[in-house]
Amino acid sequence: MGSFILRRLALALPSLLGISVVLFAALALAPGDPFAELATNTNVPPEVRVHLRASLGLDDPVALRYVHWLWAMLHGDWGFSFISRVDVTTLIWERVPVTLGLIGTSQLLALAIAIPVGTLSAVKPYSWFDRIASTIALAGFSLPTFFTGILLILVFSIKLDWLPFVYRSDVEMTGWRAVVEHVRQAIMPVLVLGLFQAAGWTRYVRSAVLDVIRLDHVTTARSKGMPERRVITRHVLRNALIPVVTLVALQLPTVFGGAIVTEQIFRIPGIGSLLIDAILRNDTPVIMGVTFVFSVLVIAFNLVADLLYGLLDPRIALR
């Protein structure tokens, strides 16, 4: 197991480097000179400008600039926000927990729906339940998160007036009422993200269970006289859910995309809405920082999924 973990870590490192190259290339290839403003300023003599450029390393070869940039990023020196003059790292760290909380709860909700529904569909394929569940899943899969968000706001905030549609981090209440208020305002964002994922995963769980349910060991368990419930939970689900772990990890980039949209709709102060605000205000250091954090998160979760996969299926770790 130890060598398996090490091998996986060694595989994640090149991906991280690859992403950093992609990010830097995008920045380096993009037109627009940070010194364009200075060039038109007559108070700055040309030789000062040239000197400034050289001292900031702007005339260095691209490879050298990349190494400098990567070194700074690794040291946590991500620069200052152009707008709020705050360290990019503090700005991002304040908001990461919000985003992770939103994603975490919605993924739990999605799994809580997808596993039972997908399993029931697969136990009796092409039954009425399966047909209805599959159709709803495909429909839910086609409802983009921004439209579900708007629909929920229309129904639950505007028509019924049950839930607040703007997320507020500074709830004035204290004690239990504050907790209730936080839960109330989190319901819709979590639903939007969770239902969308649930729709996609129901299909995965269904086909994964279908693959396992016809295997010999399941027939054996049944012929031993084991109750069907136990056969499904112990012998089918246990094996069927292993590949689902990988699929969940593969879906993560989509989940983060959904989180950005959801945060933007409900004005949740997470890194997704930070990214949109930064783009609308041309705040390059924040944009680069947030994109980098998203990339690192995706790779980290992929790594966790890989390790889980090895833990659940010892055959993988041995290879």
Add this chain to the structure above:
Amino acid sequence: MSPWGEAWRRFRRHRLAVFSLGVLALLVAAVVLGPVLWRMPIDAIDFSATMQGPSLAHPFGTDDLGQDLLARTLYGGRISLAVGLAAMGMAVLLGVSIGALAGISRGPVDAALMWLTDLFLSLPQLPLLLLLIYLFREPLKAVFGPEGGVFVMIVLVIGLFGWMQVARLVRAQFFSLREKEFVEAARALGATTTRVVWRHILPNALGPVIVAGTISVAAAIIAESTLSFLGLGFPPDIPTWGRLLFDSKDHLDIAAHWALFPGGAIFLTVMAINFVGDGLRDALDPRRVM
């Protein structure tokens, strides 16, 4: 029966898919012919009729400037569908080229290309799309004009992040087809690698590619709508469905119709495409049918 006839026979058995194909045909006809028949201009401002619900004069209602939403929705549909098709074309072209190259060459080239594919699969797409648009918006506008520039850019970035599934599929197909007897026979007859790929392997690998391509049109339409919905896609004078939703979201309490029509259009189109893709999978990918 010809292979296509056989596929059509299998496709017809999926009733929802056939129905969806009809819906899709209607939608395409509506956005292509609609603006010809419904002659209301998309940008006629009328302050005496702002944010009105559906009526005879404006079947989809009006927005905050009194612009006719039916005309805007029809026009936006053209853009959204065009973006979807163009991005799909680019994704399929990239995916087939990379997948075929990896599938035919084996060894280090294959390993490198698959590493690249996996890297792209694990990139956070939306943040990178936003980053690319932020960085490259202005220069493309300068080259292709304000409208063409945004169109080209959105198609390019969506295509750039949409080819991975196709590449993996094509590579897998190549791996299995490459060992088949008919390919060996062709090779024994002296066919060059290019001929083997074009005449013998690619046509047989087409089925899954068509399915993946169909689904990727839906994905591209959602991607474009998402960008426009975040206010970072098309400018306000090009009312794509996502852009209409973006403009409507601050007036939900008084003008719900403004959001419901374009949102419903996105939902309907994407769902129809997904169902058609589902039917195509049954029709063209016989291994999957139980």
